Structures are given as C-alpha cells and as structure tokens.
Amino acid sequence: MEENKPEILGYNEILGYLAQEIGNRYWFPMYKYISENPELIKTFTGFILNHETIIVYLGKHHIAIEYTGEERVEKLREKGTTHFICNDYTLGEKDFCDEIIGFKYDGTAGTFKLPLPPFSEDLILPSNKGFDKLAELKWNFEAQDGLLGFNSNGFMIPKGQFSRIINGLFFDADENGLKTRHIKWIDFIPVSYDDSLEGYDSYSIDFGFYNEKMIQHDAHYIYPLPNQEDYKYSKLPQLNRFIELTGNSETSEPEITKFLEMDENKFILTMGFLGKEIYGQVKCEWQSEDRDPIIPDFFVERPNGYSDIVEFKLPDLKRNSIVGKSNRETFSAEISSYISQTRNYRTYFEDPNNRKWVEEKYHIKVIIQKGYS
Numbered sequence: 001m002e003e004n005k006p007e008i009l010g011y012n013e014i015l016g017y018l019a020q021e022i023g024n025r026y027w028f029p030m031y032k033y034i035s036e037n038p039e040l041i042k043t044f045t046g047f048i049l050n051h052e053t054i055i056v057y058l059g060k061h062h063i064a065i066e067y068t069g070e071e072r073v074e075k076l077r078e079k080g081t082t083h084f085i086c087n088d089y090t091l092g093e094k095d096f097c098d099e100i101i102g103f104k105y106d107g108t109a110g111t112f113k114l115p116l117p118p119f120s121e122d123l124i125l126p127s128n129k130g131f132d133k134l135a136e137l138k139w140n141f142e143a144q145d146g147l148l149g150f151n152s153n154g155f156m157i158p159k160g161q162f163s164r165i166i167n168g169l170f171f172d173a174d175e176n177g178l179k180t181r182h183i184k185w186i187d188f189i190p191v192s193y194d195d196s197l198e199g200y201d202s203y204s205i206d207f208g209f210y211n212e213k214m215i216q217h218d219a220h221y222i223y224p225l226p227n228q229e230d231y232k233y234s235k236l237p238q239l240n241r242f243i244e245l246t247g248n249s250e251t252s253e254p255e256i257t258k259f260l261e262m263d264e265n266k267f268i269l270t271m272g273f274l275g276k277e278i279y280g281q282v283k284c285e286w287q288s289e290d291r292d293p294i295i296p297d298f299f300v301e302r303p304n305g306y307s308d309i310v311e312f313k314l315p316d317l318k319r320n321s322i323v324g325k326s327n328r329e330t331f332s333a334e335i336s337s338y339i340s341q342t343r344n345y346r347t348y349f350e351d352p353n354n355r356k357w358v359e360e361k362y363h364i365k366v367i368i369q370k371g372y373s
Contacts, residue, residue, distance in 0.1 A: 015084045015086055018056060018063070018205075021205075021207050022065070022207070025207050025210040027049060029215050030049060030215045030219055031076060033215055033219050034049070034076065034219050040219055041074070041075060041076060042073075042074065043222050044218070044222075045218070045221060045222075045223040046069060046071055046072050046073035047067045047068060047069030047185070048067060048185070049077065050070065050073050050076070051069055051082040051083075052069030052070070052083070053067075053082070053084075053085065054066070054067060054082055055068070055086075056084065056085065056086045057089060057096070057099070057100050058086070058087065059090060059191075059193075060090055060191075060195075061157070061160075061190065061193065062157055062188040062189060062191060063188075063189045063191055064186055064187065064188050065186065065187045066100075066184075066186040067184060067185045067186070068184060069184075071223045090193065095156075097113075097156055098154055100186070101154070101181050102170075102172075103127065103170075103179060105152050105154035105172075106127050106129060107127070107152045107154075108151060109151055109153060113153050113155055113156040114149065114152065114153075114154070114155040114156070115155070116158075116163050118161060118162060118164065119164050120163070120165045120168065121166045121167060121224060122144075122145060122146030122147060122166075122224055123146060123165060123168040123169070124144055124148045124149065124168075125148075125154070125168070125171075126149070126170070127152065127172045128151060128152075129172055129173040130170075130171030130172040130178070130179065131171070132173065133171070133173035134171060134178065134243075137178060137243050137247045138243070139243050140236050140237075140240055143236030143237050143239070143240060144240065145224075161188075161190060162187070162188065162189060163187075164188070165183055166184070166185050167182075167183075168182070169181075169182055171244075176249045177248040177249050178243075178244060178247030184223075189205060189206065189209065190206050191205050234264075238264060238265055238268070241259070242260075242265070242268055251314075253312055253313070253314060257280060257298070260278075260280070260298070260312075261278070261280030261281065269300055269310065270300070273308060274303075275300035276301055276302070277301040278298050278300050279299040280297065281297070282296065282358075282362055282364065283295050284348060285357070287351065287353035287354050288353050294345055294348050296309045296310070297311045297312050299364050301364070306366060307364050309366070349368050
C-alpha cells in the first residue's frame with residue numbers, strides 16, 4: 001500500500017489482501033517447492049497448504065495468522081475452499097495475546113509477561129487456576145514433552161518481531177471446569193498501525209519474513225507429533241487430551257465420542273474395557289419392527305468375539321438424580337431416560353433377526369446374558 005495513496009479496505013478486502021500477499025510470498029512458492037520434492041509430502045506440516053480454517057487476528061502491533069487442519073496429508077490439495085475468520089482487536093484496550101488465547105492470566109509476579117522468541121515449540125502455559133485444575137484432574141505433566149511455565153502472566157510478542165508458536169497448550173479454569181486452548185500453528189506478523197487518521201486506520205505490514213529461506217525451512221520442518229512407538233510419548237499425551245475434554249462440564253457427549261473413536265485414541269476404550277476393537281456410532285436398524293434405529297456410542301469387542309455396548313453420559317446432571325418425597329423416592333426423568341435407553345438396546349438385541357443383521361452388516365456379535373434385566 002502506498003503511503004500517499006491509501007487503499008480503504010473492509011474486512012473481506014483485508015482477508016483477500018492478506019491471502020493474496022501471503023499466497024504469492026509463501027503458500028504458492030511452498031506448493032511449488034514441495035511438488036518438486038514429492039518426498040516431503042508425507043512429512044511436511046499438512047495444514048500449511050491443505051488449510052481447514054485460517055483465523056486472522058488484527059492487532060495494533062501484529063497481525064496473527066492461525067492454521068487448523070490435519071498435521072499429515074497424503075497429497076497436496078489442488079483445489080478446495082478455505083474457511084477464513086477475522087477478529088479485530090485494534091479498537092479494544094485488552095491484551096492482544098490474551099484475546100487470542102481466550103482468557104486472562106492470573107500470575108502473581110507483577111505485570112511481567114514472557115516475551116516470546118521468534119520460534120516457540122511445545123509451549124505449555126497454564127494460568128494458576130488452570131495449573132491447579134490440571135493437578136486436580138491428574139493431568140500427567142511428565143508425559144508432555146515441552147516447556148512448562150508456572151505462575152504466568154501470559155506472554156507478549158516484542159514490537160517489530162516476527163514470532164511463531166507451534167503446538168502450544170494453554171489452560172485456565174472456571175466454574176465449568178478446565179479451559180483448554182490448543183494452538184497448532186500461529187504466525188505473528190509485525191505491523192505499523194496508525195488510528196489517528198480521519199475516517200480510516202492505516203496498516204503497514206511487513207511480509208519480508210516470508211522468504212525463500214523460510215519456505216525451505218517450513219517444507220522440511222516435521223510437526224511435533226508423539227512417537228507412536230514410544231508408549232509414554234504417544235499414549236499418555238492422548239490421555240491428557242481426554243482429561244482436557246472431560247474436565248470441562250460444557251464438553252458435549254458427541255465431542256467425547258468423536259474423540260474416542262479416532263484411531264489414535266481407540267486404545268483408551270480397549271484398555272479400559274479389556275477389549276480388542278471398538279466400533280463407534282453404528283446405526284442398528286430394526287428388522288422385525290418399524291422403529292427408529294438405535295445408535296449406541298460404542299461397541300467394545302471382547303477377546304471372545306462378543307461385544308459390550310458402552311454409552312457415555314456426562315457426570316453433571318441438570319437436576320437431582322433422586323426425586324420425590326420421603327419413602328416415595330424415584331429416579332429423576334433424566335436418569336429414567338438413560339435406563340430406558342439401555343432397555344431399548346436390550347430389546348433390540350433380544351430379537352435374533354436384529355442380532356443376525358448386525359453381525360452380517362458390521363461383523364459385530366452381541367449376546368444378551370440370561371438373568372440380567
């Protein structure tokens with residue numbers, strides 16, 4: 001943008017301008033470089049080119065670009081749509097980095113904020129409330145390979161400095177439990193900002209950091225994923241992710257089941273229930289009756305070949321589990337609905353036609369034990 005001929009841009013135009021400039025200077029040259037070196041396709045950080053979502057944060061001293069998506073890809077995406085989100089923090093007085101993380105730190109060391117270096121990998125930065133909640137939930141600190149901060153007031157990016165955070169974990173806690181913020185990759189691009197002009201704000205953005213040296217570095221960079229052959233650095237961190245999910249009462253049951261049915265997380269159920277395989281969200285249609293299909297959360301296959309049904313319910317109830325006056329207590333409607341659900345599953349698998357259909361379609365065998373109700 002020329003200083004004497006300012007171009008007035010709205011949010012959509014800003015996103016378009018950023019996408020064009022970063023694309024021409026970084027994404028397109030990297031695409032070309034990796035295409036010419038195809039051995040890098042399965043090791044480079046996939047979401048840099050195969051974007052799922054790109055989140056833009058506008059600040060007074062930096063613009064931040066955050067990437068989400070799959071860390072590993074099988075091939076480069078030739079065409080596709082990227083979802084862009086823009087957040088403007090230029091008008092507020094709150095701390096830019098706190099706004100990005102989503103909570104304010106509560107350290108007791110005055111107002112000091114950790115100045116980040118140009119490159120930060122595996123940064124773990126809980127607030128004091130977050131640290132206490134992690135300890136209460138038995139989050140395994142030793143399982144996480146990274147730089148852990150204590151009694152923190154958060155972090156800041158020095159003016160004029162390009163900075164990057166890769167695989168950063170940030171924690172806080174409130175009345176709903178643990179709050180987790182995972183940043184896979186975020187670039188902080190320095191800007192010069194002037195809001196004294198009448199009718200518009202002026203941005204001068206330094207894109208010079210996206211150069212050939214960075215392109216080659218990032219193409220060869222291997223994102224820090226747990227070593228699947230090392231139990232401590234593959235399984236235990238995944239258990240920490242599970243604790244982070246279940247540690248917040250606002251986490252929904254579908255979010256938990258989606259996490260557990262991912263291939264890298266199936267071990268949580270197979271170990272917990274001594275199973276050898278799990279099947280998630282299997283749609284079981286009735287064969288002898290016209291009824292809505294049942295969809296249990298999981299079938300956990302035992303070593304004998306038969307499967308148990310596992311249904312997840314969050315521990316926080318909307319009301320008391322027992323209602324009614326003295327000597328006339330009964331389960332609440334919420335608990336009764338859970339019991340009704342299990343009875344519905346039992347009714348389904350008592351029908352041999354249903355059992356046969358599920359076994360033939362999904363290779364899942366279920367038997368109803370006599371004497372159980």
